[in-house]
Amino acid sequence: MSNFFDRLLGRSPRDTSARTAKERLQLVLIHDRTDVPPAVMDLLKDEIITVISRHVDIDREGVEINLTQTQRESRLVANIPLLDAPGGGRKRRR
């Protein structure tokens, strides 16, 4: 039935307004629940990059800082790719 309407309206089942509503809600609620607005996230990201770069070389472009949620528990997840040190000890050596 929904497939019929979807085809009639020329959209895929994933592209419904209910899906959009759900995704928007999930995003806004992560910030509501933690009281961390997107602007603060950006600030956090910049500062984390600055602090970590003082000690190790990181791929600044590849840094991801996200709020995630499992049920009603929130956590801040940082994914920070390191750059290989030139001539670093873990490179293959003879």
Added chain:
Amino acid sequence: MTAKVVTITSGKGGVGKTTATANIAVALAGMGEKVVCIDGDIGLRNLDVVMGLENRIVYDLVDVVEGRARLRQAMIKDKRMPELYLIPAAQTRDKASVSPSDMIKVCNDLRSEFDWVLIDSPAGIERGFRNVIAPADQVLIVTNPEVSAVRDADRIVGLIEAEEKGPGHLIINRVKIEMVKRGDMLSTEDVLDILAIPLIGVIPEDEVILVSTNRGAPAAMEEKSRAGQAFRNIARRLKGEDVPFMSLDDNQGFWQKLTARFARSGG
């Protein structure tokens, strides 16, 4: 008797708190339970008109709290039901005329005489909300499958947990199954994914609700109303019965059936 105090709240206004309170009260009373409703929306009372008892108000909740009337004098008996009473809100006062400890005292005085004390909330999360949450043993959160109502419900879920009154139980009100089917309304599953609290009822959109509110006779009094049935199911679940959630699908009118048939043959 030791009444259970159940507060019906939502955050957002207009989602059906008062309608839910009136209907659950009528449903419980119809099952032989002794029920009293308190209108916690001081200054904007409405539970009286929804229940059809507006012409019988002499004293209200604020009169009781301020000592001008005894609790029993402010209780209006609904003569259509065996044991159903309403304590109306004051209309010309504000939320600050009652405190959370006043509400706890009033409810404690009612506990020995009733099976259920149902409290209808004002919209919002300020003083009026704190008043109605304070005495609650259980909280029912009413929402609609719509972004602003769900967002506000989420806020209420958090506040209730902070007050250690959680987890709230969810009522999803005004579900239009045809819109859900074509992907234009959040489904029950969507709302549950987002709010992550237990579900206690799903109420289909039903014109009978408006008609029954016009008349001051809650839909749960009517055998045939789908929404009324859904409210009766909530009452049974409150009592601890394991009632399966009804399919919202059978409520198709002639045109829906016809278009559904076309849709099937078409796809």
